[in-house]
Amino acid sequence: xxxxxxxxxxxxxxxxxxxxxxxxxxxxxxxxxxxxxxxxxxxxxxxxxxxxxxxxxxxxxxxxxxxxxxxxxxxxxxxxxxxxxxxxxxxxxxxxxxxxxxxxxxxxxxxxxxxxxxxxxxxxxxxxxxxxxxxxxxxxxxxxxxxxxxxxxxxxxxxxxxxxxxxxxxxxxxxxxxxxxxxxxxxxxxxxxxxxxxxxxxxxxxxxxxxxxxxxxxxxxxxxxxxxxxxxxxxxxxxxxxxxxxxxxxxxxxxxxxxxxxxxxxxxxxxxxxxxxxxxxxxxxxxxxxxxxxxxxxxxxxxxxxxxxxxxxxxxxxxxxxxxxxxxxxxxxxxxxxxxxxxxxxxxxxxxxxxxxxxxxxx
Amino acid sequence: xxxxxxxxxxxxxxxxxxxxxxxxxxxxxxxxxxxxxxxxxxxxxxxxxxxxxxxxxxxxxxxxxxxxxxxxxxxxxxxxxxxxxxxxxxxxxxxxxxxxxxxxxxxxxxxxxxxxxxxxxxxxxxxxxxxxxxxxxxxxxxxxxxxxxxxxxxxxxxxxxxxxxxxxxxxxxxxxxxxxxxxxxxxxxxxxxxxxxxxxxxxxxxxxxxxxxxxxxxxxxxxxxxxxxxxxxxxxxxxxxxxxxxxxxxxxxxxxxxxxxxxxxxxxxxxxxxxxxxxxxxxxxxxxxxxxxxxxxxxxxxxxxxxxxxxxxxxxxxxxxxxxxxxxxxxxxxxxxxxxxxxxxxxxxxxxxxxxxxxxxxx
Ligand SMILES: NC(=O)c1ccc[n+]([C@@H]2O[C@H](COP(=O)([O-])OP(=O)(O)OC[C@H]3O[C@@H](n4cnc5c(N)ncnc54)[C@H](O)[C@@H]3O)[C@@H](O)[C@H]2O)c1
Ligand SMILES: NC(=O)c1ccc[n+]([C@@H]2O[C@H](COP(=O)([O-])OP(=O)(O)OC[C@H]3O[C@@H](n4cnc5c(N)ncnc54)[C@H](O)[C@@H]3O)[C@@H](O)[C@H]2O)c1
Ligand SMILES: [Zn+2]
Ligand SMILES: [Zn+2]
Numbered sequence: 001x002x003x004x005x006x007x008x009x010x011x012x013x014x015x016x017x018x019x020x021x022x023x024x025x026x027x028x029x030x031x032x033x034x035x036x037x038x039x040x041x042x043x044x045x046x047x048x049x050x051x052x053x054x055x056x057x058x059x060x061x062x063x064x065x066x067x068x069x070x071x072x073x074x075x076x077x078x079x080x081x082x083x084x085x086x087x088x089x090x091x092x093x094x095x096x097x098x099x100x101x102x103x104x105x106x107x108x109x110x111x112x113x114x115x116x117x118x119x120x121x122x123x124x125x126x127x128x129x130x131x132x133x134x135x136x137x138x139x140x141x142x143x144x145x146x147x148x149x150x151x152x153x154x155x156x157x158x159x160x161x162x163x164x165x166x167x168x169x170x171x172x173x174x175x176x177x178x179x180x181x182x183x184x185x186x187x188x189x190x191x192x193x194x195x196x197x198x199x200x201x202x203x204x205x206x207x208x209x210x211x212x213x214x215x216x217x218x219x220x221x222x223x224x225x226x227x228x229x230x231x232x233x234x235x236x237x238x239x240x241x242x243x244x245x246x247x248x249x250x251x252x253x254x255x256x257x258x259x260x261x262x263x264x265x266x267x268x269x270x271x272x273x274x275x276x277x278x279x280x281x282x283x284x285x286x287x288x289x290x291x292x293x294x295x296x297x298x299x300x301x302x303x304x305x306x307x308x309x310x311x312x313x314x315x316x317x318x319x320x321x322x323x324x325x326x327x328x329x330x331x332x333x334x335x336x337x338x339x340x341x342x343x344x345x346x347x348x349x350x351x352x353x354x355x356x357x358x359x360x361x362x363x
Numbered sequence: 364x365x366x367x368x369x370x371x372x373x374x375x376x377x378x379x380x381x382x383x384x385x386x387x388x389x390x391x392x393x394x395x396x397x398x399x400x401x402x403x404x405x406x407x408x409x410x411x412x413x414x415x416x417x418x419x420x421x422x423x424x425x426x427x428x429x430x431x432x433x434x435x436x437x438x439x440x441x442x443x444x445x446x447x448x449x450x451x452x453x454x455x456x457x458x459x460x461x462x463x464x465x466x467x468x469x470x471x472x473x474x475x476x477x478x479x480x481x482x483x484x485x486x487x488x489x490x491x492x493x494x495x496x497x498x499x500x501x502x503x504x505x506x507x508x509x510x511x512x513x514x515x516x517x518x519x520x521x522x523x524x525x526x527x528x529x530x531x532x533x534x535x536x537x538x539x540x541x542x543x544x545x546x547x548x549x550x551x552x553x554x555x556x557x558x559x560x561x562x563x564x565x566x567x568x569x570x571x572x573x574x575x576x577x578x579x580x581x582x583x584x585x586x587x588x589x590x591x592x593x594x595x596x597x598x599x600x601x602x603x604x605x606x607x608x609x610x611x612x613x614x615x616x617x618x619x620x621x622x623x624x625x626x627x628x629x630x631x632x633x634x635x636x637x638x639x640x641x642x643x644x645x646x647x648x649x650x651x652x653x654x655x656x657x658x659x660x661x662x663x664x665x666x667x668x669x670x671x672x673x674x675x676x677x678x679x680x681x682x683x684x685x686x687x688x689x690x691x692x693x694x695x696x697x698x699x700x701x702x703x704x705x706x707x708x709x710x711x712x713x714x715x716x717x718x719x720x721x722x723x724x725x726x
Contacts, residue, residue: 084444088519119522123510124601155486156451156484157484159487306375
């Protein structure tokens with residue numbers, strides 16, 4: 001088992017990474033000093049429950065905790081204010097209180113939704129993330145961002161709220177759709193580009209093993225991804241500055257995701273396209289070499305992720321980019337590489353340059 | 364003008380107290396480094412808006428900020444999930460973003476509601492409290508508790524979220540109902556009993572001036588109340604321990620409020636009754652003297668607050684007390700005085716003792 005610490009003073013916690021960790025769920029709870037008799041509300045989605053609900057059930061039956069599993073429909077639609085109402089009611093029914101525990105058991109949708117409930121039920125209930133998609137394991141379960149969507153924007157309602165533990169079982173990835181695996185890999189590439197050239201090279205050298213979900217390589221990849229995210233979050237928990245670099249590839253990515261309709265692109269697919277745009281912008285601004293542009297494109301290709309934009313219009317993408325909630329005072333900030341392994345925040349990118357770059361990606 | 368600091372590391376802020384501060388609202392915003400052009404969403408209720416809306420409007424017209432005033436119906440009913448939905452929509456419509464500002468302008472209902480919106484819109488927007496009831500000025504606007512109600516319980520959905528500034532204008536108290544003034548005074552008495560015997564004596568010595576809203580005495584009373592709350596909150600922001608002492612009188616108080624139906628008793632009236640119960644419990648447990656019991660009863664009487672319980676049944680009150688959300692692991696904790704000026708948390712108070720005490724208060 002690998003351990004990664006997230007260092008946030010009194011809100012610090014550990015990420016446990018390993019194959020088969022779910023089997024020891026009871027022990028992990030005891031290690032956290034969760035007392036016998038504690039009420040545990042597990043929030044999961046239909047698909048994850050069909051696959052792993054009985055295992056969770058069995059593991060918790062073996063313990064002295066009182067638990068209840070709530071299953072919501074799978075997909076982004078469950079990240080809604082309406083669903084929070086349903087979950088608050090369920091929590092009340094179950095008699096959840098501040099000394100209880102909430103477990104998010106699923107992908108990023110469940111993590112964000114259950115995390116928001118944990119953040120706001122009785123002003124905060126302890127909670128644990130058990131991420132079951134690669135994207136959730138390397139990204140959304142770490143760092144304390146929780147949210148639901150609003151018609152006007154994704155993640156518009158939310159809170160910063162840290163879990164007590166993140167428990168990553170590599171084995172659950174075996175049932176994941178290929179597209180969801182790839183989606184997670186986009187975020188992994190992101191960590192290499194923004195923070196760690198050596199890691200980027202490791203991904204390139206091991207891309208076959210990674211795609212085949214080789215457990216040893218995967219453990220290393222997830223661990224390093226979590227480390228990088230944890231390091232950035234520790235320095236800027238509330239996204240006042242540095243944390244913005246985690247949005248590398250996301251400015252264009254979010255615009256594409258929103259325009260195509262959520263669900264059309266997986267999040268990571270849109271991010272991959274956005275990373276291509278960002279690297280190209282950096283190239284136009286003389287920040288990176290042609291070789292660096294090509295290295296990133298090659299890795300994105302090797303992971304089977306898209307690089308071009310289908311069916312969207314250029315002016316739509318540009319105007320959507322300017323509505324991003326990270327836009328401060330009307331100015332779009334781009335996270336652009338200085339080299340592979342380092343990014344900076346660049347403001348005032350000219351419309352012409354952006355247009356030229358995006359035009360090349362349009363199909 | 365009096366200043367009280369709330370010391371919470373990077374979340375620290377100031378409380379400004381004085382007569383006529385509203386007239387300088389623009390300057391207060393500039394002092395906070397709010398930039399020209401910033402969008403400001405003011406949330407208030409019907410009554411406060413009728414009384415002070417035009418003044419706020421005028422003060423903000425004089426500035427370079429872009430603002431919008433949203434008026435919700437007055438009363439506890441507005442502290443609902445449904446109302447949060449309305450306010451999120453208004454915020455989106457207005458184009459509020461993370462660099463904007465929310466101002467809560469009203470009593471505790473508005474502070475709690477607007478604070479919750481500020482805590483959860485885009486994972487947190489800066490906000491300012493301008494409390495206009497005495498209760499809000501001495502209690503709810505300070506300390507970062509925000510919340511809305513759920514059918515199953517008051518303040519069941521909420522967050523800890525600190526304002527950037529609390530601006531207390533004493534003059535607005537002149538339009539407050541007598542009952543609302545008294546309600547705030549119950550919390551003031553509470554601070555004396557839990558923390559500061561000298562302050563308790565000052566209240567006793569000046570009870571006439573206080574009831575007449577003498578500005579000099581009032582400034583002192585509000586300042587000391589805020590100081591005490593700030594001190595307790597600074598030591599225990601998230602209510603893991605010490606902060607519970609602010610619930611002196613509230614265990615029974617909340618039960619009575621809920622049973623009678625919110626609105627029947629003002630919050631402070633219920634708390635006054637609860638403080639009588641708590642002091643009496645402390646007396647039965649040999650923690651305080653007969654003189655101390657009488658001193659508190661006298662002050663509560665002098666402020667015109669109730670001491671007895673009407674129209675409720677004993678068994679109802681006791682069972683409701685046990686449902687309080689502060690109950691951990693089924694055990695009711697009481698905050699009881701050791702003397703006037705000091706309290707401790709006492710668990711395992713016997714049912715018989717509680718019954719005996721409450722029976723004496725029932726009418
Ligand atoms: N909080 C953050 O920091 C953060 C960061 C990135 C993304 N996100 C959010 O994460 C969400 C996307 O996450 P996601 O991609 O995990 O989506 P998801 O949770 O919808 O999971 C994708 C699909 O995989 C299924 N699934 C989950 N685990 C499985 C398993 N082990 N085997 C088989 N199927 C499984 C789910 O049922 C779902 O159908 C978005 O809402 C995004 O906003 C949040
Ligand atoms: N967050 C906390 O720490 C905390 C602490 C204590 C109480 N509270 C909450 O505070 C709420 C009660 O606060 P409240 O008593 O201020 O109630 P409130 O906000 O409903 O105000 C009481 C009434 O006074 C009116 N009013 C407000 N200012 C006025 C003024 N200057 N002149 C004339 N009328 C005015 C309001 O319109 C309302 O009708 C409850 O919801 C309670 O849960 C929160
Ligand atoms: Zn992402
Ligand atoms: Zn109170």
